[in-house]
Amino acid sequence: xxxxxxxxxxxxxxxxxxxxxxxxxxxxxxxxxxxxxxxxxxxxxxxxxxxxxxxxxxxxxxxxxxxxxxxxxxxxxxxxxxxxxxxxxxxxxxxxxxxxxxxx
Amino acid sequence: xxxxxxxxxxxxxxxxxxxxxxxxxxxxxxxxxxxxxxxxxxxxxxxxxxxxxxxxxxxxxxxxxxxxxxxxxxxxxxxxxxxxxxxxxxxxxxxxxxxxxxxxxxxxxxxxxxxxxxxxxxxxxxxxxxxxxxxxxxxxxxxxxxxxxxxxxxxxxxxxxxxxxxxxxxxxxxxxxxxxxxxxxxxxxxxxxxxxxxxxxxxxxxxxxxxxxxxxxxxxxxxxxxxxxxxxxxxxxxxxxxxxxxxxxxxxxxxxxxxxxxxxxxxxxxxxxxxxxxxxxxxxxxxxxxxxxxxxxxxxxxxxxxxxxxxxxxxxxxxxxxxxxxxxxxxxxxxxxxxxxxxxxxxxxxxxxxxxxxxxxxxxxxxxxxxxxxxxxxxxxxxxxxxxxxxxx
Numbered sequence: 348x349x350x351x352x353x354x355x356x357x358x359x360x361x362x363x364x365x366x367x368x369x370x371x372x373x374x375x376x377x378x379x380x381x382x383x384x385x386x387x388x389x390x391x392x393x394x395x396x397x398x399x400x401x402x403x404x405x406x407x408x409x410x411x412x413x414x415x416x417x418x419x420x421x422x423x424x425x426x427x428x429x430x431x432x433x434x435x436x437x438x439x440x441x442x443x444x445x446x447x448x449x450x451x
Numbered sequence: 452x453x454x455x456x457x458x459x460x461x462x463x464x465x466x467x468x469x470x471x472x473x474x475x476x477x478x479x480x481x482x483x484x485x486x487x488x489x490x491x492x493x494x495x496x497x498x499x500x501x502x503x504x505x506x507x508x509x510x511x512x513x514x515x516x517x518x519x520x521x522x523x524x525x526x527x528x529x530x531x532x533x534x535x536x537x538x539x540x541x542x543x544x545x546x547x548x549x550x551x552x553x554x555x556x557x558x559x560x561x562x563x564x565x566x567x568x569x570x571x572x573x574x575x576x577x578x579x580x581x582x583x584x585x586x587x588x589x590x591x592x593x594x595x596x597x598x599x600x601x602x603x604x605x606x607x608x609x610x611x612x613x614x615x616x617x618x619x620x621x622x623x624x625x626x627x628x629x630x631x632x633x634x635x636x637x638x639x640x641x642x643x644x645x646x647x648x649x650x651x652x653x654x655x656x657x658x659x660x661x662x663x664x665x666x667x668x669x670x671x672x673x674x675x676x677x678x679x680x681x682x683x684x685x686x687x688x689x690x691x692x693x694x695x696x697x698x699x700x701x702x703x704x705x706x707x708x709x710x711x712x713x714x715x716x717x718x719x720x721x722x723x724x725x726x727x728x729x730x731x732x733x734x735x736x737x738x739x740x741x742x743x744x745x746x747x748x749x750x751x752x753x754x755x756x757x758x759x760x761x762x763x764x765x766x767x768x769x770x771x772x773x774x775x776x777x778x779x780x781x782x783x784x785x786x787x788x789x790x791x792x793x794x795x796x797x798x799x800x801x802x803x804x805x806x807x808x809x810x811x812x813x814x815x816x817x818x819x820x821x822x823x824x825x826x827x828x829x830x831x832x833x834x835x836x837x838x839x840x841x842x843x844x
Contacts, residue, residue, distance in 0.1 A: 351667055
């Protein structure tokens with residue numbers, strides 16, 4: 348989190364003058380459920396990537412490789428959109444997970 | 452006096468808008484404002500202005516359209532009265548806190564209920580805390596002058612706040628008076644080409660308008676609004692002087708009338724200030740050392756300046772055309788608060804004219820009689836001028 352600015356430094360009217368600044372907001376802290384993928388089952392159809400409202404599905408070279416947990420709000424859309432025959436995403440209650448359990 | 456015309460206060464304000472030729476006007480009718488935008492719509496229909504008129508379905512929508520338009524970078528106006536202003540409420544605050552210099556002639560009218568369409572100041576006073584600059588007019592001429600100045604004040608780079616130029620419903624809005632219109636070119640030069648502080652249509656520099664502003668920043672933005680209001684003080688004075696040079700009619704925060712040696716001073720807003728000054732002249736003929744102050748600017752409130760003007764009086768009567776229930780008249784309480792630790796002059800509150808109840812010169816003379824008792828040391832009580840009491844049922 349960058350240093351909080353004073354009233355003399357801020358743009359007036361509550362405007363945000365830098366485009367794309369929502370990435371600075373750690374919306375991952377809102378999460379209750381977290382997606383957990385079974386990467387053995389995943390066919391990399393990228394439906395979760397298409398539907399994720401927070402662009403939190405990380406894709407490299409056409410393959411799903413993880414979840415941006417700083418921005419994933421745990422909405423479960425990825426699990427819902429995952430093809431039923433594959434169903435490789437489970438939404439888990441994060442508070443009941445062990446610290447070393449894999450997420451994303 | 453080349454361009455002296457007979458017109459109502461509404462027509463005068465509409466002509467000010469015509470000469471400014473704003474980019475966008477969002478309009479919705481309400482008595483007694485309707486005639487104003489009716490007149491303006493004629494100018495649009497006749498091609499005298501190239502304003503985009505947006506006919507909306509309510510005042511809430513009118514102010515919302517203004518917010519969108521002003522954020523897009525357009526010089527934007529609307530006009531309303533009473534319950535229309537009340538319906539705008541939510542967006543009135545958003546316009547101010549988003550720092551959009553919208554100009555709104557506001558025709559002072561009693562808020563319902565019981566339902567009433569006539570003049571008092573309860574509508575305007577209701578949004579005194581909203582962050583708008585508020586100007587009051589004594590005459591149709593002042594309504595015209597205030598609407599023109601409202602653009603310069605609101606749009607000043609150190610202010611960027613919306614401004615309502617108010618005129619009293621029916622008493623000014625529907626009364627024909629002589630009004631001098633400034634030459635078209637003079638107005639164009641005075642208000643200047645509009646260059647918006649920001650425009651959402653600027654695709655080269657995209658920015659976010661109206662984002663969520665929570666515990667960590669909302670308060671800082673409120674502090675900026677305080678600063679803008681403080682800056683408005685100097686700007687109002689500067690613009691008033693410049694307008695005086697153009698028109699011969701000087702404007703500041705208030706206009707004193709015979710206060711230099713006055714023992715009894717009355718303070719009033721709007722059209723009543725004229726009645727009060729006539730009463731003052733009559734009382735002077737009878738040897739009563741009366742004087743008056745016509746308050747033009749209510750926000751930002753010129754407390755210190757008023758206190759300087761009244762410090763030698765024996766008693767000051769403040770006339771309020773609205774009530775804050777459970778407290779009293781808003782103007783009275785502002786002035787009494789401004790006097791704190793500065794002067795010790797007795798003050799008395801006179802509530803008058805609610806719902807358009809007429810206030811005459813003899814009424815004002817009776818107010819001064821009450822004020823004489825206060826000057827003589829009697830404990831001042833709030834007076835409800837002309838209210839019938841009758842026997843308890």
